[in-house]
Amino acid sequence: MILSRITAFLLAAAVVLMSLPMAALAELNLELDDPNIEPMPFAVPTFVAENAEASAFANQIARVVAEDLTGTGLFREISKDAYISTVTNFNSPVQYADWKAINAQALIVGAVNMNGNNVTVKFRLFDVFSGAALGDGLQFGGTTTSWRRMAHKVADAAYSRITGEGAYFDSRVVFVSETGPKNERKKRLAIMDYDGANVQFLTDSRSLVLAPRFSPTGDRVLYTSYESGFPKIYVLDVASVGRRALADQPGTMSFAPRFSPNGQTVVYSLSSGGNTDIYRMDIGSGAPVRLTSEPSIETAPSFSPDGKQIVFESDRSGNQQLYIMSANGGEARRISFGTGRYGTPVWSPRGDLVAFTKQSGGRFHIGVMRVDGSDEQLLTSSFLDEGPSWSPNGRVIMFMRESAGAGGEVGLYSIDISGRNLRRVTTDGGASDPAWSPLLK
Amino acid sequence: MTHTYKAIFVVAALGLGACTNPGNLAGNGSGAGAGTGTGTVTPVDPASNPNSPAYFSQTIGDRVLFAVDTHTLTDAGRATLTAQAGWLQANPEYAAIIEGHADEQGTREHNLALGARRSNAVSEFLISQGIAASRLRTLTYGKERPLEICSAESCYAKNRRAVTVISAGAGV
Numbered sequence: 051m052i053l054s055r056i057t058a059f060l061l062a063a064a065v066v067l068m069s070l071p072m073a074a075l076a077e078l079n080l081e082l083d084d085p086n087i088e089p090m091p092f093a094v095p096t097f098v099a100e101n102a103e104a105s106a107f108a109n110q111i112a113r114v115v116a117e118d119l120t121g122t123g124l125f126r127e128i129s130k131d132a133y134i135s136t137v138t139n140f141n142s143p144v145q146y147a148d149w150k151a152i153n154a155q156a157l158i159v160g161a162v163n164m165n166g167n168n169v170t171v172k173f174r175l176f177d178v179f180s181g182a183a184l185g186d187g188l189q190f191g192g193t194t195t196s197w198r199r200m201a202h203k204v205a206d207a208a209y210s211r212i213t214g215e216g217a218y219f220d221s222r223v224v225f226v227s228e229t230g231p232k233n234e235r236k237k238r239l240a241i242m243d244y245d246g247a248n249v250q251f252l253t254d255s256r257s258l259v260l261a262p263r264f265s266p267t268g269d270r271v272l273y274t275s276y277e278s279g280f281p282k283i284y285v286l287d288v289a290s291v292g293r294r295a296l297a298d299q300p301g302t303m304s305f306a307p308r309f310s311p312n313g314q315t316v317v318y319s320l321s322s323g324g325n326t327d328i329y330r331m332d333i334g335s336g337a338p339v340r341l342t343s344e345p346s347i348e349t350a351p352s353f354s355p356d357g358k359q360i361v362f363e364s365d366r367s368g369n370q371q372l373y374i375m376s377a378n379g380g381e382a383r384r385i386s387f388g389t390g391r392y393g394t395p396v397w398s399p400r401g402d403l404v405a406f407t408k409q410s411g412g413r414f415h416i417g418v419m420r421v422d423g424s425d426e427q428l429l430t431s432s433f434l435d436e437g438p439s440w441s442p443n444g445r446v447i448m449f450m451r452e453s454a455g456a457g458g459e460v461g462l463y464s465i466d467i468s469g470r471n472l473r474r475v476t477t478d479g480g481a482s483d484p485a486w487s488p489l490l491k
Numbered sequence: 492m493t494h495t496y497k498a499i500f501v502v503a504a505l506g507l508g509a510c511t512n513p514g515n516l517a518g519n520g521s522g523a524g525a526g527t528g529t530g531t532v533t534p535v536d537p538a539s540n541p542n543s544p545a546y547f548s549q550t551i552g553d554r555v556l557f558a559v560d561t562h563t564l565t566d567a568g569r570a571t572l573t574a575q576a577g578w579l580q581a582n583p584e585y586a587a588i589i590e591g592h593a594d595e596q597g598t599r600e601h602n603l604a605l606g607a608r609r610s611n612a613v614s615e616f617l618i619s620q621g622i623a624a625s626r627l628r629t630l631t632y633g634k635e636r637p638l639e640i641c642s643a644e645s646c647y648a649k650n651r652r653a654v655t656v657i658s659a660g661a662g663v
Contacts, residue, residue, distance in 0.1 A: 232595075232640040258635055261599060279588075280630055281603065303607060303631060306600045319600065321631065324562070324611025326604035347604040363601065369560075370601055393598035407598050433642070436598055452595075454642035483599070 078156055078177035078184050080124055080213045082445065082468065089126035090212065091153050092119060095137045097160035097171070104162040107169060107194075111162060111201040118205035118219045121245065122446075123471030128154050140172055149178045156184075158208055167193045171200040175208050185211045198247060199490070206489075216443030219244060222487040223439075223448065224262040224271050224288075227251065228460055228480030237482075239273060241288065244441075244486065246476035252291055261306065261437070261483045262286075265313045268487040272307040272316060283307045283318055285333065297336030304329075306349050310377075311357040317341070317377075319349040328362055330377070341379035352396045353377065354421075361385070361395040361404050361421075372406060374421065385423035394437050397421070398444040399488075403467070405438035405447050416449045418467055429469045433458075437482070442489040448475065450482040544585065544657035547578050555613060557651040560597070562608035564616060572613060575655055576620030586626040589613045590654045593634045594647035606631030613653040 080090055097112045099105035119125040134148035140161035149157050160173040174187040188207055190200045199220055206217030227240040227249075236255035239262050242248055252271070253259055260281075262273040271286045278295070281303045286293040296316065298304055307318040310330075317330045320338070327342045328351045342348040346366035353360055354377075361374050367384070370391040375382035386392040390410025397404055401421070408415045408428065414435045419426040434452040441447070445467060452460040462475040462484050475484070537545035547553060552575075555568035564572065579587065591610030593602035610629035618624050639646035 233637050235635070258632075260635070301628070303603075303629075305603050319604065321604060321607035324608045324615075324629070326607055347601060347608070349600040349604050350598070363598075365601070370598075391597075391601075393601050409596070409598075434595065456640040458640075458642065 077180060078212055082124070082213055082215060082466075085468070087124065087468075087470075089124055090155050091126050091128050092156035092158065092208075093128045093133065093149060093152070093154035094119075094158040094160075095130070095133065097162050097173075098137060098140050100140075100161050100163040103164040104169070107164065107197050108160075108162045111171060111197060111204070112158075112160060114198055114201035115158060115160070115205045115208070117245070118202060119209065121473065122209065123466065123473075124213070125156075128152055140174075144176050144178075146176075146178055146181045149176075154178050156208070156212060158204070160204060164194075169194055169197055169200065171197075171204060173204045173207070175211055198243060202243075215445055217489055218441040218443045218446065218486075220490045221442050222268065222490065223462075223475075224252070224264060224485050224487070225462060225477075225481050226259060226262065226483040227477070228482055229255070232456065232458060239271070239286070240481075241271075242477070249478065252286060252288070253293075261485075263308045263485045264487045265309045266311055266488060267313060268490060270309075270313075271485075272309060274305040274307065281305045283316070285316075296331065296333070297338070299338070306351065308352055310353050311355055315357075317351040317353060317360060319351070328360070328379075339379075341375070342382075350394050354397050355399055355401045359397075361397050363393045363395060370409075372404065372423075385419065385421065386426075387423060388426055396438055396440060398440050399442060400444035403444070405440060407436045407438065407449075416447060416465065418447070427467075427469065429465050429467070430463075430472065435463075437484070439484050439486045441486055448484040448486055450484065452482070542582055547575070547582075547655075547657050551575060551578050553656070554652045554654040556648060557609055557653070559594075559647075559651065560605065562591075562605065562612045564612055569616065572616045573620060576617050576622055579617065579622050579626065583626075584659070585657050586628075586660050587617075588628045588630050588656045588658060589617075590636075590656060591629065591631045592636060592638075592650055592652050592654070594650040595634045595637065595642065596647065597634060599633060602633035603631050604633075606633045609651075609653045613655065617655075 094112050094116045097108040099108040116127045120127050132152045135145045137159050157176040157178050163170040170191050172189045175184045177184045190203045192200050202219035206219045210217045221244045224241045227238045229236045237259050238255045239252040239259050241250050258276040260274040262271045274281050275284050283296045283304050284293045303321040307316050315330055316333050319326050320329050326347045326349055328348045329338045329340050331338045344366050346364055348364045351360045351362040358377050359374055360377050363370050364373050370393045372386040372392045372395045373382040373384050390408050392406050392408050394407040395404045403418045405418050408417050413431050415428040416430045416435050416438050417428040432451050433454045436450050438447045438449045446464050448464045451463050452458050460480040460482050462481045465472045537543045538549045552571045555571050589610040591606030593605045614627045614629050637650045639649045
């Protein structure tokens with residue numbers, strides 16, 4: 051929305067800095083698939099306020115950048131108390147020796163300028179031990195209300211340059227906000243930044259709502275609501291919060307919707323006469339096409355990133371297992387074969403993995419497997435873990451966890467697909483059914 | 492569930508043309524909703540009228556229970572549903588929504604589909620007993636509306652249920 055203007059600009063200083071001799075052999079790089087990965091120490095001094103109005107943002111933006119990076123579990127921030135130098139001018143040469151002495155492998159330097167409501171943020175990333183800038187300087191423009199997004203953009207650039215992975219901090223999560231005891235639960239749709247900030251409610255608590263899902267551009271949300279008294283699929287426009295019901299067949303119930311990668315098709319479950327099968331619908335015309343015709347339960351469909359295949363769950367074998375079929379239906383091949391029940395499959399944005407919920411041994415797990423069913427890894431275990439959703443770069447999974455009993459609490463967690471860095475996502479009150487947006491534009 | 496029962500008892504009050512205010516009836520309804528079946532004795536206890544929805548829910552029994560991840564009717568369930576069918580035949584001015592529910596041991600979507608199976612099993616049985624399909628509608632809540640909230644089989648057994656909720660009107 052606001053940050054359409056992202057300008058990369060070369061700094062004159064960069065040329066000088068690049069010509070300095072390489073001081074260390076190691077390049078600034080984190081290999082995320084390395085099982086023995088150690089958090090990389092970094093420093094992010096308070097950004098330089100280029101005018102008086104910018105000073106409030108200069109510190110806040112640097113803090114959010116630091117929180118984004120440390121939140122991955124891949125980076126460790128060096129305390130300001132250890133700093134030998136400070137950064138008072140964005141264009142001053144970096145005192146590498148001072149940062150090396152405190153073992154800051156990466157240094158993030160930024161500056162903030164305010165002009166009325168407009169905020170400009172500049173940043174540079176330095177590989178301290180190589181004594182060189184890593185990539186060009188970047189500049190982001192926005193308004194005072196979008197300063198956190200600019201911070202996420204800075205952190206995204208630093209994360210991507212160091213790890214070689216896609217970015218994900220500048221993203222949002224739509225979820226179900228929950229209040230009240232389990233037998234009188236009130237549920238509302240809400241949206242927030244990926245880190246739990248800027249919560250905004252999208253529906254009131256009058257109707258039960260379930261399992262929201264973003265469109266591929268993040269502008270719309272599909273969800274299931276009992277507004278009519280029966281479960282039915284709605285599509286909501288995030289900007290206007292306007293909603294409409296998708297076309298449905300009288301006497302049936304529909305749920306578990308997801309968008310196709312091009313945003314024009316919805317795949318979902320429809321229950322009729324007690325039997326639940328998978329359908330797809332062109333969102334414009336509202337014409338449904340039946341994709342499965344089995345007496346068993348077929349539900350929780352999710353498209354592959356190329357839109358050609360659908361992974362779903364079915365109990366046709368006698369209990370819940372995962373299957374893949376063509377996006378046009380037809381024969382399905384089973385991909386899960388372990389003991390227990392597998393449900394809620396979600397195809398990763400990179401196309402290589404399927405995340406799922408598994409029930410076995412009286413516990414629930416979030417896991418991943420390759421799309422051919424090999425290399426199953428269970429990442430979590432608890433009384434109830436359910437409903438994985440992928441970060442835009444396919445490295446992190448967010449899911450819901452609920453504890454047992456009358457006082458059981460429900461909240462959101464995230465975990466790296468390596469199984470590291472299980473974290474609670476801060477929400478005010480109960481939360482379930484997270485769905486991660488694509489990276490914002 | 493509480494609000495559903497309130498709705499039933501408001502309907503009951505209207506049906507009887509009772510002069511008691513709906514608030515009191517709703518109070519009784521909450522007790523019935525908890526499954527006690529022993530409403531406070533008042534001069535206008537709706538459950539004493541065999542043609543009342545309160546009588547249906549408290550005396551005949553408005554629910555049947557299921558084993559884990561199944562929708563097969565038990566013998567006890569069939570007996571309850573046979574009696575439900577008898578009441579519906581004797582009271583043609585009422586229709587019913589059959590709510591299918593699951594316990595919390597299961598994923599959300601699967602449990603919605605399971606609840607649909609359970610409500611349909613009840614609907615089909617009532618139809619087989621001569622109730623017009625046009626008077627019945629099926630609804631699934633999956634695991635969204637547990638009656639009991641402990642995380643033990645004693646609660647789960649009561650949550651795996653299909654509840655026949657009587658509403659005014661000959662068809663839904």
